[in-house]
Amino acid sequence: MKGVIVKKSKIHSKGVFAERNFKKGEIVLKWNVSHRLTKEEVDRLQEEEKVYVSYVNGKYTLMQSPDRFVNHSCDANTYTDNFCDVAKKDIKKGEEITSDYSEDEIPGFEMKCNCGSKNCRGIIKRN
Numbered sequence: 001m002k003g004v005i006v007k008k009s010k011i012h013s014k015g016v017f018a019e020r021n022f023k024k025g026e027i028v029l030k031w032n033v034s035h036r037l038t039k040e041e042v043d044r045l046q047e048e049e050k051v052y053v054s055y056v057n058g059k060y061t062l063m064q065s066p067d068r069f070v071n072h073s074c075d076a077n078t079y080t081d082n083f084c085d086v087a088k089k090d091i092k093k094g095e096e097i098t099s100d101y102s103e104d105e106i107p108g109f110e111m112k113c114n115c116g117s118k119n120c121r122g123i124i125k126r127n
Contacts, residue, residue: 002019003018003019003020003022003028004016004017004018004019004028004029004066004097005017005019005066006065006066006069009069009071009096010096010116011071011072011073011096011098011114011115011116012071012072012114013069014069015069015070015071015096015097015098016029016066016067016069016070016071016096016097017094017095017096017097018091018092018093018094018095018096018097019093020093021090021091021092021093022087022090022091023087023090024087024088024089024090025086025087026086026087027084027085027086027087028078028084028085028086028087028091028097029066029067029070029078029084029085029097030083030084031054031061031063031064031067031083031084031085032063032064032067033061033083034064035061035062035063035064036059036060036061037053037060037061037062038060039060041060042060045062049062052068054104055104056080056083056104061083067085070085070097070098070099071096071098071099071115072098072099072100072101072111072113072115072124073096073098073099073100073115073117074100074113074115074117074119074120074121074124075098075115075117075118075119076088076098076099076100077089077091077095077097077098078091078097078098078099079099079100079103080099080103080104085097085099098115101124102121102124102125109124109125110123110124110125111123111124112124
């Protein structure tokens with residue numbers, strides 16, 4: 001995807017960063033949703049791959065690069081809409097692209113948060 005790059009992140013391992021400025025409302029990432037999975041296929045994945053599965057509109061998708069490297073933030077700068085990450089606010093070149101994982105639909109989802117924002121919730125659970 002043009003306009004973003006994957007590199008080392010302070011939040012977690014790798015992250016996605018803006019290579020240019022994005023305006024509020026602009027699509028930052030359009031997901032590659034070609035890797036659809038059944039529930040059985042998800043269950044057979046290795047644990048380290050399961051973290052890259054998204055569940056949207058009743059469908060499981062194994063996220064691909066760079067989409068899979070969008071880290072969670074309690075003060076995210078994007079929201080998801082129609083398999084895209086859309087800028088919630090203006091995003092400056094060099095800024096990490098983040099999303100709020102609690103907006104995902106995965107039943108029973110829970111994780112420890114490392115976002116470091118002043119609004120950090122500590123534990124992220126599905127809304």
